[in-house]
Amino acid sequence: MLAVARRLLRDEEDARDCVQDALLHALQNIASFEGRASLKTWLHRIVVNCALMHLRKRESQAEQSLDELMPKFDQDGYLIGPTRMAETSIDDLLERSNVRRLVQCSIDRLPDSLRTVLLLRDIEGYDTEEVAEMLDISAGAAKVRLHRARTALRKMLEPVFQGQVP
Amino acid sequence: MKTLLIRIFRWMFGDHERAGPTKRKLEALFLRHFPGQITCGEFERFIIEYCEGGLTERQRRIFEFHMGFCPMCRVHFESYRKTILMGRRVFTDTSEPVQAPQELINAVLAARTGGGKHDA
Numbered sequence: 001m002l003a004v005a006r007r008l009l010r011d012e013e014d015a016r017d018c019v020q021d022a023l024l025h026a027l028q029n030i031a032s033f034e035g036r037a038s039l040k041t042w043l044h045r046i047v048v049n050c051a052l053m054h055l056r057k058r059e060s061q062a063e064q065s066l067d068e069l070m071p072k073f074d075q076d077g078y079l080i081g082p083t084r085m086a087e088t089s090i091d092d093l094l095e096r097s098n099v100r101r102l103v104q105c106s107i108d109r110l111p112d113s114l115r116t117v118l119l120l121r122d123i124e125g126y127d128t129e130e131v132a133e134m135l136d137i138s139a140g141a142a143k144v145r146l147h148r149a150r151t152a153l154r155k156m157l158e159p160v161f162q163g164q165v166p
Numbered sequence: 167m168k169t170l171l172i173r174i175f176r177w178m179f180g181d182h183e184r185a186g187p188t189k190r191k192l193e194a195l196f197l198r199h200f201p202g203q204i205t206c207g208e209f210e211r212f213i214i215e216y217c218e219g220g221l222t223e224r225q226r227r228i229f230e231f232h233m234g235f236c237p238m239c240r241v242h243f244e245s246y247r248k249t250i251l252m253g254r255r256v257f258t259d260t261s262e263p264v265q266a267p268q269e270l271i272n273a274v275l276a277a278r279t280g281g282g283k284h285d286a
Contacts, residue, residue, distance in 0.1 A: 007257060020273050071210050071242065076194035079206035083237035085244060090251050103256045122250055123257045128218060147214035154242075154249040161245045 001047045007119055008051040010108055018054050022047040048124065052134060055112055066111070069152035086163030099160055106156040114149035121146050204232050209239045213246060 001022060005015035026046050033042055072080040093099050107115060120131045121142075132142040159165050194205070204212070209232050215221050216229050233240050 016269075016273075073207050076191055077205045077207055078194065079210065079236070079238040079242055081238045082241050085241050090248055090255065094252060094255055099252075100256050103252050107253060118253065122253050143214050143218065150214075150246060150249055153253065154246050157249055157252070158245065161241075161248065 001043060004044065004047050004124065005051050007123065008048070008116065009054055014054055015051075018050045019047060021053075022050040025050065044124070048120065048126075048134065052116065055116065058112075066114075066148060066152050069155040070148070071151065071155075082158075082162060085161045088163065093160060096166070098165055102160060102165060103157065106153055109156065110149055110152060114145050114152065117142055117145040118149035118153070122150075202228055202231075204228055206232075206236060206239055209233070209236070210242070213243060217247075217250075 001019050002015060005018040005022075006012065009015045009018060022043070026043055033039070037045075074080055107118065110118065116135065117131055120126045120134065121128060126134070128139055128142050128146070131146075132139040135142065137145075209229065212221065212225065212229050216226065221229060233243055
């Protein structure tokens with residue numbers, strides 16, 4: 001639970017507060033647990049919801065423009081970008097601590113609105129409909145945010161894919 | 167047939183970096199106007215639906231066809247896919263379980279005890 005809160009909130013104190021709130025919420029509402037999902041799934045959902053509430057309470061930060069991280073096209077409509085990438089497997093890449101750190105730092109650099117969708121969908125494993133429901137947005141909006149988050153992250157990791165990170 | 171077409175398209179587009187402006191313009195016109203072809207911009211917009219399984223069979227074939235011959239889109243998509251997997255793996259490849267700090271456990275227990283007194 002703490003690991004999930006840390007991922008979403010990026011702040012140790014906030015993460016601990018969030019887990020405390022989530023555990024209290026779980027204890028107070030244990031009677032409503034119907035056993036349709038596993039206890040782990042139920043607690044996971046509670047901590048995610050608590051983390052989202054914490055995020056909403058935070059003052060909205062001015063979000064950095066992501067335009068420079070979005071794909072560019074030339075005047076003929078072609079994607080501007082490399083035509084080759086290093087032939088390194090994901091396993092090999094992730095054995096390097098530099099790469100692991102870069103992936104984590106890059107995710108942390110994403111604006112909250114995109115990072116939250118990416119974490120819930122790609123890391124916590126919720127489907128797009130569930131993510132949309134948690135964030136109170138449409139499924140279409142969730143997909144747009146997810147795509148922007150992945151695209152921005154992809155651009156930040158481009159040096160890794162080009163074999164430029166030792 | 168599909169493989170042959172992709173080979174022809176690769177011959178047309180494969181040397182993209184060294185193609186002159188006229189060839190590039192002709193290729194771009196072809197992608198914009200030839201039935202069953204998409205531009206790189208359209209390809210990019212289709213990626214999310216492709217990953218979510220939201221494309222029709224025909225759209226999926228068009229998407230994959232474009233990826234088959236366009237080197238930039240192929241690299242873009244492959245790195246997009248790797249990005250998803252790496253993000254997932256970085257956070258899930260933890261061999262050691264995260265231990266909750268003792269003060270957090272104490273805080274929860276204290277709050278619980280306080281709640282019990284309040285209820286009583």
